[in-house]
Amino acid sequence: MDKTMESSQNKPVKLPKKGGAIKRAGKSIYAFFYGNPPAILGTLLLTMVLVGAIFANVLAPYSAEKRVARPHQPPSEKHLMGTTRSGRDVYSQVLYGARKTLTVSLFAGLIAMGIAVAVGVSAGYFGGKIDERLNFLTNVFLVFPQLPLLIVLAAFLGQVGSLVITILLGVTSWPWGARVIRAQTMAIRNKEFILAAEVMGESKLRIILVEILPNLVSIVFGGFLGAVIYAMGSEAGLGFLGLGDATEVSWGSMLYWAQTSSALYTGAWWEMMVPALALAITGGALALINMSIDQVSNPKLKTGPHMKLWRKLKKAADKRRGL
Numbered sequence: 219m220d221k222t223m224e225s226s227q228n229k230p231v232k233l234p235k236k237g238g239a240i241k242r243a244g245k246s247i248y249a250f251f252y253g254n255p256p257a258i259l260g261t262l263l264l265t266m267v268l269v270g271a272i273f274a275n276v277l278a279p280y281s282a283e284k285r286v287a288r289p290h291q292p293p294s295e296k297h298l299m300g301t302t303r304s305g306r307d308v309y310s311q312v313l314y315g316a317r318k319t320l321t322v323s324l325f326a327g328l329i330a331m332g333i334a335v336a337v338g339v340s341a342g343y344f345g346g347k348i349d350e351r352l353n354f355l356t357n358v359f360l361v362f363p364q365l366p367l368l369i370v371l372a373a374f375l376g377q378v379g380s381l382v383i384t385i386l387l388g389v390t391s392w393p394w395g396a397r398v399i400r401a402q403t404m405a406i407r408n409k410e411f412i413l414a415a416e417v418m419g420e421s422k423l424r425i426i427l428v429e430i431l432p433n434l435v436s437i438v439f440g441g442f443l444g445a446v447i448y449a450m451g452s453e454a455g456l457g458f459l460g461l462g463d464a465t466e467v468s469w470g471s472m473l474y475w476a477q478t479s480s481a482l483y484t485g486a487w488w489e490m491m492v493p494a495l496a497l498a499i500t501g502g503a504l505a506l507i508n509m510s511i512d513q514v515s516n517p518k519l520k521t522g523p524h525m526k527l528w529r530k531l532k533k534a535a536d537k538r539r540g541l
Contacts, residue, residue: 250510254510256507256509256513257506257507257510259503259506260502260504260505260507260509260510261503261507262503263499263500263503263506264500264503264507267316267320267496267500268320270312270313270316271313271316271317271320272317274310274313274314274316277313278307278309278310278313278314279307279309279310280306280307280310281310282306282307282310282311282314282315282467283306283467284306285304285305285306286301286305286307287301287305287307288301288305289301289302289303289304289305290302290303290481290484290485290486291305292486292488297309299312299488299492300489300492302475302476302479302481302486302489303475303479303481303486303489304475308472308489308492311467311472312469312492312493312496314467315469315471315472315493316469316496316500318380318467318468319450319453319454319468319469319470319497320450320500321380321384322380322383322384322387322449322450322453322468323446323447323450324446325384325388326383326384326387326388326391326445326446326449326453327388327391327442327443327445327446327449328442329384329385329387329388329389329392330387330388330389330391330392330395330442330445330449331395331438331441331442331445333388333389333392333396334392334393334394334396334399334438334441334445335395335396335399335431335434335438337356337392337396337399337400338395338396338397338398338399338400338402338403339399339400339403339426339430339431339434340352341353341356341396341400341403342400342401342402342403342404342406342407343403343407343425343426343430344422345404345407349400352396352400353400356393356396356400357393359390359393360393360394360397362390364390364391364448364452365452365455367390368386368387368390368452368456369459369461371386372386372456372461372462373461378461378462378463379462379463379466380462380466380468383453383456383462387448387449387452387453388449391445391448391449392445394441394444395438395441395444395445398437398441399434399437399438399441402433402434402437403430403434406430406433406434411429412425412429412430415429439511440508440511440512443504443507443508443511444508446504447504447508450497450500450501450504451497454468454469454470454473454493454497455470456470457469457470457471457472457473458470458473458474459474460474460478462474469493469496472489472493473490473493473494475489476489476490477490
């Protein structure tokens with residue numbers, strides 16, 4: 219007996235390896251980007267845009283709101299992207315405008331997906347009358363076309379600032395994401411691990427947060443990127459129509475002032491093309507990342523050499539979790 223106790227006590231205790239979580243995260247990131255051109259290209263483009271927006275005060279040679287040259291100067295060594303009709307540097311404006319446009323788009327996307335997750339998961343998990351009422355609410359919002367509704371609301375409120383536009387975009391952009399999340403939650407609702415958690419007496423809130431939401435990460439993140447793309451286009455559209463605050467420097471307000479000054483008719487194409495290209499590049503980068511997430515998370519789209527490594531790592535992770 220004593221010998222048995224001694225041998226059990228003398229056994230070395232296995233401690234968790236330091237940096238294991240970081241190593242696994244690094245492998246997952248590598249597997250995501252390995253052989254995945256859309257993810258690589260989209261991430262590079264988006265990183266360039268984000269760096270320009272974050273470090274605008276360092277990269278921009280001039281203030282975005284001050285006249286620094288003669289009107290409609292073409293691109294040159296002094297002004298890389300030319301000047302506007304009011305003599306402002308377009309390169310400086312597009313950097314500072316990225317801050318405003320991306321801030322509105324990201325926060326609008328967060329609001330939209332927050333509502334979509336709350337409504338979709340609640341409807342799909344609880345079912346019954348809760349599902350009926352939330353589904354009716356979702357259908358009501360789906361009936362109204364979003365962009366015309368935004369134009370009417372913005373016109374009714376007059377020229378609105380970025381905060382109001384963010385709230386309007388977030389509150390009106392959630393229904394499609396809610397429908398997708400509801401359908402996926404209903405598919406997960408009757409899985410064995412959910413039923414086991416309910417039998418063990420776990421609270422409904424813990425089941426939603428710990429068991430259901432981790433299985434919806436790819437869908438939620440993909441929906442978030444889609445909401446950001448939509449919000450960015452809507453913000454630019456409202457700004458172009460003059461329904462936003464024209465005194466704020468954003469890509470939408472740049473398009474508005476370029477259209478007001480008839481930049482294309484006067485030959486100052488750069489004043490219109492620069493913000494339009496910035497919108498196209500950022501939207502394209504987000505779309506590429508969204509496409510790459512679909513290829514990884516959707517079994518029907520899993521193609522390419524990188525998927526072998528991804529499936530191998532996923533199988534190992536599922537084995538560790540006992541799935």
